[in-house]
Amino acid sequence: MRLSPKSRMKTSTTFFRCRPSMSFINYSSREINCKIVYYGPGLCGKTTNLQFIYTKTNPDLKGKMISLATETERTLFFDFLPLALGQIRGFKTRFHLYTVPGQVFYDASRKLILKGVDGVVFVADSQIERMEANLESLDNLKLNLAEQGYDLDKTPYIMQYNKRDLPNAAPLDEMRRLLNPSDVPDFEACATGGTGVFETLKAVARGVLSDLKQMSK
Amino acid sequence: MNDTQLVMYDEDYRKVLAIIQKLVRDANAKGIFVVDRNGQLIGEAGEMRGIDTTSLASLTAGCIAATGGLAKIVGEEEFPIHFHQGHRDNLHITLVAKRIILVVIFDERSSLGLVRLRVKKAGTELGKVFEHIQKRSEQANAEGDGDAPFSEITDEDIDNLFSM
Numbered sequence: 170m171r172l173s174p175k176s177r178m179k180t181s182t183t184f185f186r187c188r189p190s191m192s193f194i195n196y197s198s199r200e201i202n203c204k205i206v207y208y209g210p211g212l213c214g215k216t217t218n219l220q221f222i223y224t225k226t227n228p229d230l231k232g233k234m235i236s237l238a239t240e241t242e243r244t245l246f247f248d249f250l251p252l253a254l255g256q257i258r259g260f261k262t263r264f265h266l267y268t269v270p271g272q273v274f275y276d277a278s279r280k281l282i283l284k285g286v287d288g289v290v291f292v293a294d295s296q297i298e299r300m301e302a303n304l305e306s307l308d309n310l311k312l313n314l315a316e317q318g319y320d321l322d323k324t325p326y327i328m329q330y331n332k333r334d335l336p337n338a339a340p341l342d343e344m345r346r347l348l349n350p351s352d353v354p355d356f357e358a359c360a361t362g363g364t365g366v367f368e369t370l371k372a373v374a375r376g377v378l379s380d381l382k383q384m385s386k
Numbered sequence: 387m388n389d390t391q392l393v394m395y396d397e398d399y400r401k402v403l404a405i406i407q408k409l410v411r412d413a414n415a416k417g418i419f420v421v422d423r424n425g426q427l428i429g430e431a432g433e434m435r436g437i438d439t440t441s442l443a444s445l446t447a448g449c450i451a452a453t454g455g456l457a458k459i460v461g462e463e464e465f466p467i468h469f470h471q472g473h474r475d476n477l478h479i480t481l482v483a484k485r486i487i488l489v490v491i492f493d494e495r496s497s498l499g500l501v502r503l504r505v506k507k508a509g510t511e512l513g514k515v516f517e518h519i520q521k522r523s524e525q526a527n528a529e530g531d532g533d534a535p536f537s538e539i540t541d542e543d544i545d546n547l548f549s550m
């Protein structure tokens with residue numbers, strides 16, 4: 170990595186990126202931290218995405234998964250999973266994955282979790298009868314981001330069509346047309362079986378890191 | 387929310403560490419953690435090494451975020467001081483300079499009164515350090531003097547990350 174003469178003199182620096190972003194670059198421990206939020210309507214499979222990532226990740230690379238949930242396993246505040254993916258130019262890259270509670274009445278909590286977000290995964294429920302809920306949740310995401318001065322179109326953002334295994338899944342074209350008019354990277358998934366889960370994660374991580382690269386230009 | 391990108395230098399970090407190391411002694415605390423409002427650990431001191439600091443930082447930030455939301459509902463700007471009493475250990479949490487969270491863990495070797503007293507002083511000092519960082523960062527941002535450590539990440543670097 171080329172460093173400007175000025176930054177070469179620094180022995181250690183910590184960045185708190187608070188653009189809309191908290192990706193946090195720590196020169197003393199040589200770490201980058203990025204916050205990724207899984208958003209989407211109730212029961213669409215956000216928590217299941219994180220659980221799958223948790224079970225399939227090498228123990229050395231992951232921390233504890235925290236789930237603040239109700240007795241019926243609905244997310245109450247958030248799920249949290251810290252991942253240490255590896256090194257990039259000598260920096261350990263850590264991704265902090267969060268899910269929001271999807272149920273409509275938890276809106277206040279969703280707003281809090283979006284603070285400092287670096288990248289968003291929207292998990293859509295493919296079941297035809299959930300299309301209304303998907304649209305509502307997507308609007309809610311845009312609104313809540315805008316309230317904090319963030320613009321979804323300028324935030325690294327991935328669309329996941331989950332529950333493709335179900336017989337009542339809407340046709341892919343239809344979902345694309347309704348939920349992804351701006352044509353961001355999108356993936357079909359079955360979070361329970363794991364299809365598409367890592368592809369989604371990689372895509373959002375790639376988006377966040379490219380964004381970081383753009384911002385430092 | 388304060389939206390400036392803060393840049394913290396080694397000298398700042400050492401100042402933070404000195405303040406919390408002194409606070410550990412003055413307050414007879416078991417452990418002290420300084421956490422960014424967004425859930426990143428900035429520094430720690432005391433005898434509680436080895437605990438899961440990543441979880442601690444993210445839950446502390448969640449807790450402050452939730453009570454901050456509550457405060458707005460009842461018409462307060464913020465609840466800057468929190469105290470959680472346990473059977474053995476207690477948690478004292480304060481918000482410093484609106485974006486930094488100071489967590490003090492203490493047991494029967496100390497008392498709430500003592501912790502409160504010492505935290506007040508240390509909090510003021512920490513506040514000064516972070517206000518200084520804030521001002522300097524705002525200036526640097528205004529002058530377009532940001533650092534560019536990641537401008538040279540290549541697609542290949544990103545791909546390599548996922549060879550897991």
Ligand SMILES: Nc1nc2c(ncn2[C@@H]2O[C@H](COP(=O)(O)OP(=O)(O)OP(=O)(O)O)[C@@H](O)[C@H]2O)c(=O)[nH]1
Nearest residue numbers: 211212213214215216217244270271332359360361
């Ligand atoms: N068939 C099928 N079921 C799924 C899939 N993904 C998740 N589920 C199921 O859907 C239910 C809800 O999943 P969760 O991951 O808890 O949903 P959530 O989005 O976290 O829901 P909230 O926490 O309420 O917002 C669970 O019973 C999952 O097993 C999928 O791809 N296919």
Ligand SMILES: [Mg+2]
Nearest residue numbers: 215216243244
């Ligand atoms: Mg959930």
